Amino acid sequence: MLKALAEGVIDLFLPRHCAVSGRPLLDDDAGPVAAEVLRRAELVGADYCTRCGAPQGAGVGVIGECLSCREVRDGFGTREIVAAGRYAGVLEDMCLALKFGGAREVARPLSAWLTPLLIERGIADKIDAVVPVPLSALRTLQRGYNQAELIAGGLGLGKPVLNALRRMRPTDRQAMLSLAQRRRNVEGVFKARKPAVIEGKTLLLVDDVMTSGATFAEAARTLKRAGAKAVYGAIAARAALGEDS
Numbered sequence: 565m566l567k568a569l570a571e572g573v574i575d576l577f578l579p580r581h582c583a584v585s586g587r588p589l590l591d592d593d594a595g596p597v598a599a600e601v602l603r604r605a606e607l608v609g610a611d612y613c614t615r616c617g618a619p620q621g622a623g624v625g626v627i628g629e630c631l632s633c634r635e636v637r638d639g640f641g642t643r644e645i646v647a648a649g650r651y652a653g654v655l656e657d658m659c660l661a662l663k664f665g666g667a668r669e670v671a672r673p674l675s676a677w678l679t680p681l682l683i684e685r686g687i688a689d690k691i692d693a694v695v696p697v698p699l700s701a702l703r704t705l706q707r708g709y710n711q712a713e714l715i716a717g718g719l720g721l722g723k724p725v726l727n728a729l730r731r732m733r734p735t736d737r738q739a740m741l742s743l744a745q746r747r748r749n750v751e752g753v754f755k756a757r758k759p760a761v762i763e764g765k766t767l768l769l770v771d772d773v774m775t776s777g778a779t780f781a782e783a784a785r786t787l788k789r790a791g792a793k794a795v796y797g798a799i800a801a802r803a804a805l806g807e808d809s
């Protein structure tokens with residue numbers, strides 16, 4: 565309590581800073597990211613890939629397979645994935661601040677972008693529960709939180725958030741691997757934690773960034789093997805292979 569009180573006093577005297585630009589937040593900024601920075605984010609519009617959620621640029625329309633997921637013939641084990649936008653610019657900076665900069669409150673605007681998309685595309689109505697892609701125990705300990713769980717918790721769809729998966733080992737050093745290698749690398753990496761709870765349920769799997777989709781697909785397949793009826797996906801940003809250094 566003393567610590568909270570001390571932090572409250574410090575907040576009174578020090579300006580808060582934007583988690584992305586580092587500039588002091590203005591009075592009308594809700595934070596943690598300055599409104600001026602949020603406005604520059606390139607969010608998905610009416611043109612997107614239903615398979616991976618990636619924005620396609622004006623005029624392309626809604627498609628079922630974009631260039632980024634053309635290699636993934638058998639899909640990601642999901643019915644449809646929603647992404648707030650591409651892993652670039654402001655969205656990339658926000659994901660990096662959330663994942664590596666300790667800025668856990670950056671999850672809030674990311675969730676706020678995903679929620680209306682999930683409602684508009686009719687996914688919010690179809691799901692029974694939300695499942696974050698877990699980190700390994702070691703990575704959770706190092707980071708102090710799971711960014712996917714923070715995004716899942718902020719969706720506010722009125723559905724329970726279930727930590728239904730356990731990650732047996734970290735797999736986040738995949739940048740140099742081919743798609744086939746990534747798939748082998750993630751095989752068996754998840755275990756269903758509460759099969760009884762997810763049996764017959766339609767679930768929304770949530771993560772911050774999806775690149776090859778190998779990890780995401782393995783998580784979705786683990787849920788389905790454990791008895792889930794169907795899995796949808798929500799990710800903050802869709803990266804193409806080679807973008808996740």
Ligand SMILES: [Zn+2]
Pocket residue numbers: 613614615616617618628629630631632633634
């Ligand atoms: Zn796609």
